[in-house]
Amino acid sequence: MPVYEFTCQECHKNFEVVRPMSEVSKSVACPHCGSTNVQRSWSSVFAVTSKKS
Numbered sequence: 001m002p003v004y005e006f007t008c009q010e011c012h013k014n015f016e017v018v019r020p021m022s023e024v025s026k027s028v029a030c031p032h033c034g035s036t037n038v039q040r041s042w043s044s045v046f047a048v049t050s051k052k053s
């Protein structure tokens with residue numbers, strides 16, 4: 001299952017979420033402050049991909 005990295009726009013902390021592809025578009029809440037104002041980062045996905053090859 002892919003790991004998605006998010007940055008919270010409210011408290012500016014990074015966190016990772018593991019979820020199936022089918023649910024990636026659902027809203028994610030920041031575990032630190034509970035805000036849903038988060039932005040997805042692809043850095044961790046790229047890291048996993050480059051490790052494989």
Ligand SMILES: [Zn+2]
Binds near residue numbers: 011012032035
């Ligand atoms: Zn937050």
